[in-house]
Amino acid sequence: MPHSSVAADAGVGYGCRELTQYAEFQEASALYARVFAYTESEYALNANLLTALARNGGSAVGAFADDGALIGFAYGFAGVDAGGALFHYSQAAAVDAAHQGRGVGQALKLAQRAVALRWGQRTMRWTFDPLLSRNAHFNLSSLGAVGIAYERDYYARPDTDRLVVSWDLTAPESTARRALPVPPVLGRADWGRPVAADGGTWIAIPTRPGDLDAAARATVRRDLERTMTAAFRRGDILVAATRLDDDTAVYRATPGEGTP
Template sequence: MDVVVRELDGPSELTAAARLYRSVFGYTQPEYGVSPRLLAALRENSGSVIGALDPAGTMIGFCFGFSAVDRGELYHYSQAAVVDAAAQGLGIGRRLKQAQAQTARGTGARTMRWTFDPYALRNAHFNLNVLGATGIRFLPDYYGGGTDRVLVSWDLWHARKPGVPAGTLESPATDRAAQRSGLERHFATGARWTGVTHDADRVTCTFENDES
């Protein structure tokens, strides 16, 4: 499929992006949507508003984010990235993240951050193993009850350097309670989550510490 990934422009494209966002997540409540006007403001103020369009011009992927600062470090925060169900598995998610990274570099950011559901193992594999991002913080009930998230940081200029092994977490793939307890325990020591493998029955998470 000849997909074009680029910055979005104009009310119709921003509205289509907002519509895709709600469709992919299955949101019906207005408060869970994203405003096209907000996207326009982000685009004009060091944010990222990027879409993937098929040959017919239909929006099949979308991501957006904004500049942020943590203890003096400028980074780009990726709020969301979505791909239409019919277009998943075609590498569009990776292309969106790469385009977003390019936009972030233009703002002076050296890293990009986002959160993901640590029990969605396909997402964990993509973030940690494919992109090479690093899990830096466990955020229990981030959006309310039952919405645990892991915050990752992705170096936009260099590949992730190997750290000092800091143990592994092994648990049944369907046992969220065991995974949650293990993630809390490892992150509490200051370790970083760098890899994951899983099959139908087991999940193994790999942790590292920074080189001293």
């Protein structure tokens, strides 16, 4: 399938489109390493691989400033799970530090959505660290994805637990932002544990996990793993996430209905 434009200009000094030139793939690889502070060669992106993905069911999209500089990048590939469900898997998105908080990440996801739909893929999946409340809010409450699985040591090394989310690419954009019932009062004692209320379950996490020492963070992860795994086994999905205060953020789990 040939490349085509998937512009997602948000009117704030940048626009998104698919990458098509080798130099763009190289620039995207460099941006990826810079944003995530990767110096080890094992984490490097290969420009040839990105080109092949983009031509064979995958995506490689960039956000460009008005002066033509690449300020954001996302890529993904066609995926299938053990049950045979097909989806577009978004492996990573990176936004230059100087342009974060301006909607670039959302524009990149929407550009990926357009590519995936053109390939005939109706859902998108990706993962993120479930202790990162800002990512949780963006993925679930802003985009409208839902949490469907907890994976321990996702990248086959310690401290890489990930929450798997699924995004229905055919759902109306108006359904993305979900209204939440008022959460109960939750605090540190509730981190990682289920609190049933309002026909669903609240699961609290620390707002700033980086402030915890390694042992405390590991304890929260194991509690969170048990709680989320139990929720998914009974058929729940995570539908939203929000910050309560400087100490605590919270996920909202509800019974799933036709989860993609």
